[in-house]
């Protein structure tokens with residue numbers, strides 16, 4: 387087949403015409419520029435013949451660019467040097483029965499010939515260019531073989547550029563390789579993957595915001611990235627509507643659609659909280675929190691009323707899971723670290739309050755680690771309101787089930803729900819609003835739809851347990867999902883998803899963390915770390931997981947700077 391294809395191409399009359407035209411131009415240009423070459427050869431006739439032959443090879447080999455006179459002259463002049471080595475230094479002496487001469491004297495003798503080749507090359511480039519331009523004007527563009535009508539590639543559209551979406555795209559690129567019968571598009575509201583495990587460090591001013599975000603475009607090779615908000619999905623027409631930032635919309639038609647739209651904060655119907663509290667999910671949320679904290683310090687520093695000062699410097703965080711605990715630890719370190727810059731404030735003015743509905747924080751870890759985290763945070767000045775619910779809030783007050791806290795800052799990390807767009811699709815969602823998928827991540831009854839990550843209700847194919855909404859799982863799900871789309875394209879059976887959690891790590895502030903890591907091959911057995919060792923583990927593991935070498939280096943530099951210098955209190959955006 388391959389040989390037949392090749393001979394077809396060679397015998398294609400349009401291709402023959404194209405190269406005949408180039409060869410004719412090369413022959414004319416070669417003979418017209420032969421003078422300097424012929425002059426430096428021992429035999430003038432051989433010099434002219436050589437000039438014509440080299441001219442043909444040059445014109446056939448190089449695709450002409452219209453009016454690129456300087457480029458053509460320089461390229462062809464530069465090619466004169468290797469041509470001189472091949473013919474003048476090696477080939478002609480060998481034909482004459484001599485050994486090629488590499489000595490200084492030999493090179494000096496051949497130097498005029500080198501000048502001849504370079505001048506010839508320059509002239510050849512210019513004349514060939516002029517003839518190509520003339521042919522273009524008089525005969526039109528070079529004849530090209532009629533393009534083969536290739537079938538339209540299957541379009542796989544990934545919605546969401548978080549851990550699940552970006553990793554799915556990367557894995558699709560890998561499993562499909564050079565197969566051009568498929569095309570990939572990723573649609574995301576942001577143009578970068580946010581590394582959420584380090585988000586608290588941005589809010590706590592340890593890391594520069596952009597250092598924990600990896601651009602989608604540089605991480606993906608053949609996936610088209612569209613920045614925009616998915617506003618509608620028409621399952622009948624297989625069409626996705628995207629709202630662009632300039633108010634325009636764009637439609638994408640898909641053969642396969644992958645939902646990786648993540649989750650949003652769920653305020654459990656608390657309207658005032660939704661309106662007044664800070665979210666803690668996006669990079670902008672972390673930047674806003676950091677700037678707001680600095681704002682509160684600036685205002686408190688000029689406040690003479692002690693009650694008001696305390697109100698301004700009380701920061702309430704709702705939710706004692708990973709996100710809330712890490713944020714409380716980071717804000718506590720930040721607030722106490724920057725006190726030195728505010729001479730009118732004292733440590734007693736600052737209060738970080740963590741509100742949690744259960745009797746111990748970090749329910750994802752074993753109780754002993756949760757209690758350890760609580761004790762070490764309390765020692766550093768964090769207050770806990772446990773077995774307590776957040777009922778409401780006002781601009782200057784947080785209303786809890788067991789009393790009120792006067793505060794100007796409330797951050798909500800107490801609940802999340804799958805992206806609300808999913809409920810509008812008309813496919814089955816669970817009671818949280820997550821897309822129900824089978825163990826292969828395919829939407830039942832819709833072989834062209836897939837879902838994973840925080841927006842999917844997925845059960846482990848081996849254990850039947852629900853897969854938790856973590857980055858750790860999203861990354862593994864993406865790998866299996868890409869393989870399943872590939873299998874579906876090839877008519878092969880789909881693989882069920884299975885993954886055993888590797889464990890969990892949580893930083894609680896001031897070089898302290900707790901970690902519970904699963905021991906490989908020892909089912910359900912884990913090893914626990916706490917304190918500095920766990921903190922070092924956290925930093926090592928997450929630095930390794932942060933995508934991109936450049937980002938790793940930037941984060942490492944930020945961490946080193948943090949060891950020697952105080953936290954930065956520059957407000958990066960003016961929120962007013």
Ligand SMILES: Cc1cc2nc3c(=O)[nH]c(=O)nc-3n(C[C@H](O)[C@H](O)[C@H](O)COP(=O)(O)OP(=O)(O)OC[C@H]3O[C@@H](n4cnc5c(N)ncnc54)[C@H](O)[C@@H]3O)c2cc1C
Nearest residue numbers: 546547548549550575583615616648839840855856857858
């Ligand atoms: C503060 C914090 C700390 C965390 N720490 C850890 C940790 O240490 N370890 C761990 O395993 N997990 C951690 N997680 C959880 C982890 O971040 C999530 O489980 C993970 O991000 C889920 O990946 P995803 O791709 O499903 O969703 P996301 O990463 O949230 O991605 C969703 C994507 O969809 C995009 N999107 C949403 N709506 C639209 C729309 N309408 N149109 C276009 N694009 C849209 C978003 O911009 C985003 O790019 C943490 C989460 C938070 C908030």
